[in-house]
Amino acid sequence: MTITEINFSQGDMVVYPAHGVGRITDVEDQTISGHKLRVFVINFDQKRMTVRLPVTKAQVAGLRSLSPTNDMDLALSSLTKKIKVKRNMWSRRAQEYEAKINSGNPVSLAEVLRELYKESADEEQTYSERQIYQTALQRLSHEVAAIEGIAVDKATVKVESILNTAA
Numbered sequence: 001m002t003i004t005e006i007n008f009s010q011g012d013m014v015v016y017p018a019h020g021v022g023r024i025t026d027v028e029d030q031t032i033s034g035h036k037l038r039v040f041v042i043n044f045d046q047k048r049m050t051v052r053l054p055v056t057k058a059q060v061a062g063l064r065s066l067s068p069t070n071d072m073d074l075a076l077s078s079l080t081k082k083i084k085v086k087r088n089m090w091s092r093r094a095q096e097y098e099a100k101i102n103s104g105n106p107v108s109l110a111e112v113l114r115e116l117y118k119e120s121a122d123e124e125q126t127y128s129e130r131q132i133y134q135t136a137l138q139r140l141s142h143e144v145a146a147i148e149g150i151a152v153d154k155a156t157v158k159v160e161s162i163l164n165t166a167a
Contacts, residue, residue, distance in 0.1 A: 006058040008040060008065075013146050017062040017104025019044050019051065021142040027055070046142060046152070066147050067106050075106035075140070079162045083115050090128075097132045106143060112136040117163045 008014060012024045019042075026041040030052070039052040040063070053061060067075070086093055097116070100108035116133040118125050125133070137156060145155035 006055070006063060008058075008063075013066050014040075014042065015064050015066060015104050015143060016042060016044075016051065016053070017064075017102050019047065019049070020139045021046075021066070021146050022051070025050070046138070062104055064104065066143060069147060072106055072144060072147055075110045076144070076159070076162055078107055078110045079114050079159070080165065081114065086115070090126075094128060094132060097136070101132070101136050101139060104139075106140060109136045109140040113140065113159070113163060 008024050008027070010024055010026055013021060014024060015021055022042040022044040024040050025043045028039060028041060030037050030039055038055045040055060040058060042051045042053060042063075043049075044051070053063065097112045100112050113133065113136050116125070116129050116136070137159060141152055141156040141159055144150075144159060145152045148155065
């Protein structure tokens with residue numbers, strides 16, 4: 001397997017599946033334990049966090065550009081599809097949901113949202129269901145906001161309104 005370098009430059013918006021949408025603030029050379037290393041410096045405003053990711057590890061880590069508009073439209077339209085009720089144990093489903101969230105794939109995020117969405121406060125939702133739902137909603141909303149150039153709260157309202165119309 002060959003290591004390929006992904007080329008991003010300062011100011012590019014990127015998706016790092018483990019953390020969501022961030023902006024590359026710099027591409028710098030660092031010396032760590034005597035080894036020269038080129039790293040992307042990625043700032044995640046929503047988490048007040050900065051990550052330094054070696055350029056050679058970016059592809060393995062899943063670092064990618066923002067989704068094309070048509071891919072995001074596909075993800076948002078999948079929010080309206082009927083869900084299949086899963087009967088397996090919650091711990092197993094929670095692992096599947098976490099894997100989908102950490103994949104960084106907008107369609108997978110939409111699937112998690114669709115499956116965990118409750119249209120009214122009367123419907124019971126456990127603490128862990130709410131946590132997973134909020135994480136998926138935050139990740140998808142941040143990418144929608146970055147793609148459309150709108151505020152994150154407006155993107156969240158947009159995503160939830162699509163879920164409301166599908167319910």
